Amino acid sequence: MDLNKRPDTMERITTPTLAKAFIDEQVKLIREQVKDKKVLLALSGGVDSSVVAALLIKAIGKQLVCVHVNHGLMRKGESEQVIEIFQKGLDANLVYIDATDRYLEKLAGVEDPETKRKIIGAEFIRIFEEEARKLEGIEFLAQGTIYPDIIESDGVKAHHNVGGLPEDLQFELVEPVRLLYKDEVRVVGYELGLPKAMVDRQPFPGPGLGVRCLGAITRDRLNALRESDAILREEFDKAGLTDKVWQFFTVVPDFRSTGVRNGKRVFDWPVIIRAVNTVDAMSATVPEIDWAVLKKIADRILSEVKGVCRVLYDLSPKAPATIEWE
């Protein structure tokens, strides 16, 4: 039997009752597989790794060691949320690594988007490897692989996969949600008690804000990006748009434009608002956001975010534009 093939008879998990049955079964299977050994998990705070973490905590408690690497490219409050939920809420064995300086040094002056992605990915593997070497008695590696990852990319998940670890650090895999579709992972996440903000989180690229701070990343623009993104999220939430728009974020380009503040000329950054609706991210449309909502967001960004003098709304569908800017 191919353990990576979803049986035709497997019922779609759509209700809390079905989710509970799945959780009970997985808890049993995980205990059988892991016994009294330790399991390592890279916990990004995304839906899939969070659900896997919660499942494993339920099954084996402190035998799970979660490593959360803050690469400094997280959205505002996201690393704090991971700590709050897993360390404080679920009493997880959580190793938190603030690698912001390390990443920003590596990325300094790097303009090419693909090179940026490679550096962010490679640095993650390096940090994860360092942590894995510090820990003793780890025999398993848990991953948030889901069924589309298996179908679409032979089980290689760009932002979860730590398969780039060296030979002597190859662990047996624990992938409890590998046969589930995203919507099922969410139902299971709710049943495990994870909060809506985490379970319903919109897709967030592995390289995080790194590909939204265009060109060579600088701290000032990264800060403008994080703060403007937080304002956008807050105002979309207030306007009831969070569940209606598939993905939304801000982008800060690497050019300045002229502005005027307190009667003086300034040369500051623009902020671009990007919002899209899509089914599969292959094509996307731009939602018509209420003018008053956009105006409120623009006003707040212009008055609250340092170094920004202009706000734009991106009207480009995919194709020809991609969802992300780089």
Ligand code: XMP
């Ligand atoms: P594009 O920009 O290609 O984005 O229209 C389609 C979807 O993929 C996400 N995306 C990424 N996700 N690593 C990821 O894990 C990446 O490097 C990456 N680039 C884009 C994007 O946010 C959108 O949901």
